[in-house]
Amino acid sequence: MPKTSPKTTAKADTKPAAPNAASATKPAADKSAAKPVAAKAAGKGDHVFLVDGSSYIFRAYHALPPLNRKSDGLQVNAVLGFCNMLWKLLRDMPADNRPTHLAIVFDKSEVTFRNTIYPDYKAHRPPAPDDLIPQFALIREAVRAFDLPCLEQAGFEADDLIATYVREACERGAGATIVSSDKDLMQLVTDGVTMYDTMKDRRIGIPEVIEKFGVPPEKVVEVQALAGDSTDNVPGVPGIGIKTAAQLIVEYGDLEQLLFRAGEIKQPKRREALLENAEKARISRQLVLLDDKVKLDVPLDDLAVHEPDARKLIAFLKAMEFSTLTRRVADYSQIDPANVDADATNSSGVTKAEGAAKTKSSEASGDLFAAPAPTAKPGDKGDKAASLKGAPISLAAAREEALKKLPVDRSKYQTIKTRAELDTFVARIHEVGHVAIETRADTIDPMQADLCGIALALAPNDACYVPLAHKQSGGGAGLFDAGLAPDQVKHGDAIDALRPVLESTGILKIGFDVKFTAVALAQHGITLRNYDDAQLISYVLDAGRGSHALESLAERWFGHAMLKESELLGSGKNKLTFDQVPIEKATPLSAETADMILRVWRVLKPRLTAEHMTAAYETLERPLVSVLARMERRGISIDRQVLSRLSGEFAQTAARVEAEIQEIAGEPVNVGSPKQIGDILFGKMGLPGGSKTKTGAWSTTAQVLDDLAEQGYDFPKKILEWRQVSKLKSTYTDALPTYVNPQTHRVHTTYALAATTTGRLSSNEPNLQNIPVRTEDGRKIRRAFIATPGHKLVSADYSQIELRLLAEIADIPVLKQAFRDGLDIHAMTASEMFGVPIQGMPSEIRRRAKAINFGIIYGISAFGLANQLGIAREEASAYIKKYFERFPGIRAYMDETKEFCRQHGYVTTLFGRKCHYPDIKASNASVRAFNERAAINARLQGTAADIIRRAMTRVEDALAAKKLSAQMLLQVHDELIFEVPDAEVEATLPVVQNVMQDAPFPAVLLSVPLHVDARAATNWDEAH
Template identity: 45%
Template sequence: MSEETLLLVDGSSFLYRAFHALPDLRNGEGEPTGAVYGMVAMLRRLRNDGKLSGGARMGAVVFDAPGPTFRDDWYPEYKATRKAMPDDLRKQIPVIHELVRALGWPLVMIEGIEADDVIGTLARQASERGMKTVVATGDKDLAQLVDDKVVLVDTMTRDNGPPKPLDREAVIEKFGVPPERIVDWLALVGDTVDNVPGVPKCGPKTAVKWLEQYGSLDEVVAHADEIKGVVGDNLRKSLDWLPTARKLVTVKTDCALPGELGVDAALQLGDDDDETLRELYTRCGFRTWLRELEGESPRPRARVVGARGAADTVSPAASAARDSDNAGAAGNGADGTASDAGSAGAQARQPVYETVLTDAQLDRWIARIEKAELVAFDTETTSLDPMRAELVGLSLSVEPWEACYVPVAHTYAGAPDQLDRGHVLARLRPWLESPKHHKVGQNLKYDAHVLENFGVKLAGIAHDTLLQSYVLEAHRSHDMDSLAERHLHRRTIRYDEVTGKGASRIGFEQVAVERATEYAAEDADVTMHLHRALYPRIAEDDRLLEIYRDIEVPVSVILQRVERNGVLVDTGALARQSDELGRKLMALEKQAYEVAGQPFNLNSPKQLGEILFGNLKLPVVKKTASGAPSTDEEVLAKLAEDYPLPRLLLDFRGLAKLKSTYTDKLPQMVDPKTGRVHTSYSQAVAVTGRLASSDPNLQNIPVRTAEGRRIREAFVAPPGAKIVSADYSQIELRIMAHISADPSLRRAFAEGMDVHRATASEVFGAAPADVSAEQRRYAKVINFGLIYGMSAFGLAQNLGIEREAAKNWIDRYFARYPGVREYMDRTRALAHEQGYVETVFGRRLWLAEINSPNGPRRAGAERAAINAPMQGTAADLIKMAMIAVQGWLDRERMRSKLIMQVHDELVLEVPEGELDAVREKLPGLMTGVARLDVPLEVEVGAGANWEQAH
């Protein structure tokens, strides 16, 4: 640009907006960082985007100084209604100020002068020197500064692409008046944020109309007698006030700034202070920006020891410790305890990795791992699908910073000679299958599958860093890259850095052996390093240790067996169901055309909206972000109460999802070698401890419709066997009775009563025998709704009753079950105090948003806090049941096997000769895993398929 540009940032405006717009981000010490992140992102963007900044070489970030200003002298009530700054925002301000300076921005904050007035004065000075000014702000007041030399830009608004500068024409388009009339407009409308009253009932449109008609505020005042109606009366009552209002909303451009401050060298934009940024990014846990910094500076280099023992210098991507994700200061773990991971000595270490290409090398490593108390083990393969993955190589580590990689199947042209895969596995089999030789890995369940593909059954699984992280902080990410950054201050090599991305990605078998060693050996090394950082933190808490050692680790071993067992699927039955669903969908489509009066695409929201709200004139329930009437599930369900077409559309969508997700897709997921589907169970996903099922997801099969239940009919037993289902009965309500210690709720379960009938009896004041079916249904909704935090509004919607009636029933429920109310109040308070709640057995259920300044997010976290101990305890119980049942099957050398875990249910495949024993034994095994203050109950059923077992 030919003109020099001054770039001014309204720091106070963006500070609040960043705080309220972003999630409740926190670092490893629990310190809030959301506003810091938003400010840094905005400042970086301004410096990096020449179109936004006008190529500025001068600029500043301007903040309000604490304390009163001259406007408080003019009007003591100025800003009097503003709430005190939230504590979580106040805590971030010192860090924000440090980062502003470290990013090369001059920071301006002048006692007694608001940021707006400083900006206005600096902009005027720049204009007088022939410079342009770009003001980054979201404050409408500053629109009054816009002229041919000054534009505004809002970097936090990206609704329709990149932000556009707000010049004169844009101000007119946005506000309806030109910049020179913004002050008049603000005086009429008022500014509720700053507690500057305007003319009562005079909104933006009225103010624009008056200013268009009369030209200025002075002329509006002069013609006040001509303006009719209530708003005219209000104007006339405000005449004495308007001069003060105009004075308060006028940005001053002639403030006396300190002598050293002006549009000169004091406002030169500087270079980044990398060292300070590194320290602050580490403190805040901003990993991506830390990586950028590290990419610009030398990295420690690893050594790869080849077959002859020579140390070859390799790419710095295999380097050691660096950045941290949400951890404390270097040298401390996330809990602030001392750790060698972050020490200066640790950061300076160079990993030494060996590529094992000879029997002599392999012998040395076998001797080493046989003597070691614990060995980190990892595999490299051809696929993420563990049942089909081929072994490409394996890695071992006994000490952090040292590891080896044994390549066995790198097939690229020019690959070095490698040891035969079968030979390596035969040599390692005694150690791999030994329960006495303890192993640690990152998700060893996967590696166990890979080895079993080659006939090797991994034993001695003592530790898993994925599960250690999950037990310590279930709400965080648990991939090894994140864990290394968070707890070790080490940046690991990413898989994409080794194999490429997208269409250019190569299989690991095509990766150069030297590069593969850097990546794979690092995996084993970092796993051992992580174990030494994480496990002591678990071991110092007896309850967490029991969750990890006695539940999560043994369950991971069982889950590998369950996944391996798989479930037999009748693909013929699915094909028949798919055909039936297809015919039903065609019939529903035809009915929909008849009701609509014309054919249309049932899957097109646009056409659907035209039919429902254009042709049929149905009421608009809500609108999309673009202003079009919404046709989502919630809207259709509401409309379906009164109109036939929405009901048909809901039925169509439900059947279409069944067809595409299950009857069409499940046959494609059958393993051709086994004739079974082999789902994958993830332990480290749900904060509550519940397992997640994928590929296929067996936990989302709908069971409330006949068509949905028929899907389960396709999960069958082989000839000579039955499917057995064992399901905890009303487990979460029983846990609620235990945790809340409510006498009435406990008595209902202790006496074996129908708990919903008992609740209806309490709430509706009727004898249990006199409770109607409708009253029982209402009580059931109340029972389950309240443990999920349902409000009176939600209950009213669910039952189709008035909100006041729903509130009365909730009040009566709590009056009859005061222990439940006390539990809820107690749990909410505890969650706010410590950031987590616990299951009966001590699992910590973290609630990241429990102290969020955002009201809806905080309320959602409070609801989760109430329900999480019940869901989490139920998750613990079903895992404990899996351990008990599998232990019994193994001890008795039964041929029965666990094949599924779904919610509170275990599913087994049982030979008919063992059926009576299994049905008799399961209830006792499952109810005996824990003693609660109410009895646990288990319902057991058997049948030729999963549906019949219910």
């Protein structure tokens, strides 16, 4: 059971911390510092919290940046992290989820009964860092200062004690929460037992365990026994990882049944590995299985939570010089910290804590969401703040209400003008542990952006703007302006000051469209770590319900109208860049943005838990930010000569088609004028289906022209042809060279994660996802995307993924079997529908089945299918009817999906993403029908989008594990494009294919196999 990172060991946990830490030798369950408290019998309705202390020490140490006590230089970052966690559990938990019983459990020694079973267990752990060792005893002192039981027993790991307390709590009808993210404790999760990661504010229940291991909690030990654990030196079965182990346990039920039937396994290597290492697997199971029958030194009833001695706690915190937490405890207990002396036992002897306790708090403007008001006592019926804290959805509502009542006060925003002021603000960030951030740049292209300022916010109305490169107004002309405005922090100083915050894994950065910030900062050598994206949280909660722009969310949630950037910058030829905005105007705009990001995050974050969307956010959205940021920075090479030739070809084609249009019209026509085209179509020619826009002009949208073209009219066909070739020329062959970055000489598209209801990504500046691939002209454009010399482009594309998902989700046995057998699905469909043998099937019959297969996904009508196949509408209608008769499950799926969406307003993908279609009950029949078709398609397209997102977040690590240097450059719907050295192409293809095909696992086990086609070539078209 790992309690440390690979770089650490619990061995040092037993070493003395410092000369003044003699109290570390107290008995394990010593609570002598606490007030005498009667034990409270734990029973039904109680909630037992058990903190995996040993694990948490190392997590806090590695998560928080180095923090030294000013008086003596002693590092105390792990102590601070531990104290903040304890305070959160005691004071900040929702009212219906606070502990009634609480204990901190540690490992007492590294030698346990498991070393008797397997002497090499945990034998390879390296020693703990030198600056962590003195903090072990101080953390135990912190636990005692909180008047909490500090538990450890020789011969057992903390996990075993936790398992035993959990069993006892459950037997009495109490609930239990294990404060840890350690995978070894996941075997204890049940309906009544959850895990809680305080650092990520993340709950781990049965779905999260299945997501990690591919099996429910009761089967976790079986999977671990097979996969082993290199950190703890649990041997397992060589060559079997978590994924394979889960598949085997799902198939055979448990370890013993698997080992008994190992000879039946078809794969030779896997069969031999299991037969040869059966005993290792059984030993491994003993090592990972927790002992829940430990004879406890401290009874469960003695863990009852009670009020700590506030003066003693303040004395300890002052000794540690934790000014912010000291103030919080003092405010809550209504004690003036100046009247409490620092604990001499744990103090350095140079007491500066009193002064620190009086410094400005990081929540000077008021933390609306921390402890209850000082005048209230826990459990008081009159405690309004506590009553607002309840279930996460109640917390979100309370925060929304509180923030609506707290108006934005721009007068409180600060302009940071010096490095010293910035250092002071950064120190406050370290104390608070989170900060909202907004970067300001002189261009919307993050690859070429120069940072002109950074806005930061710690609490509502507690925000600042750090100007870096604003220009001085007036006085400049020609190539030279008046230079930089005064009173700005030097760019290099700001980067130096903020780098520890931005790169810290222990400080949460809260942003909005964080990817822009990540790319812009990467240009300055900064890797943004540990972030939340308020826009993506809004997106995962409310996709399809409205705009996710910050201005819209501010209005929606708080009724607040933000300052408009457009009013500062202007428009047209006189539009300013942000560095030209005067600092006194840039500060309120930018600081308000950071403030509003924080407020929106405060309201939306609890909804993730309340609406069971945490897994979707944590697995489908947040991890993709850094992946896409790296892809955008890499870019892709283009061949300008190919584009130049194509531009000439398209110009000739457009001229020819325009001449044909003039001839059909019988008069001069401005082909680019919708008004003239409409007058000719519906006025002069009198074609059917004409409708007018609000301006009174005839509508000539693509849909209108498509409908007319499908009816056989030449004029709209030629207009569509001219528009298409003209768009290819203007949007791609002429425009792409203008996007070439002057530094990298590559094209860098920008991806948007929150742009579609289904989870599909979109790309812009330039848009590389709308290049038509079903036309010869579109494929020609792809030839211009090339690999650099010595490399190939690899295109990996999911084959018929939405059809496969249709078979899976609608549960169509004949389609599922066809995919499992690797049949030509379109030929199989044709054979099923028309009774034609697959062998020797006419291509026309297959083409019709293919049109129906793909058309069904998008709700194709008889009219559309008739025009696509060039047949009578009655015949097309008969085909569709026959299709549904042959595959009745598809019709049932469509009907069930529409009904579900009508009842709930959304549909879900297999991975839990919600796609909202609130207009599915619209009174307008065409609007209603559109939403019905969209809902049906969303479950398929959205699940496909989720799958490729999961693949993208895994493929880089998989390539690195194989020491391959392929780089992912583009994502286009169901396709990923990589640039690969020539010598590595053969090794790269199977890695990419395997990751993509296994992407659903372990969250979803598909019964229909996914298939990925992967090819390499010198340009994109040949590779596709």
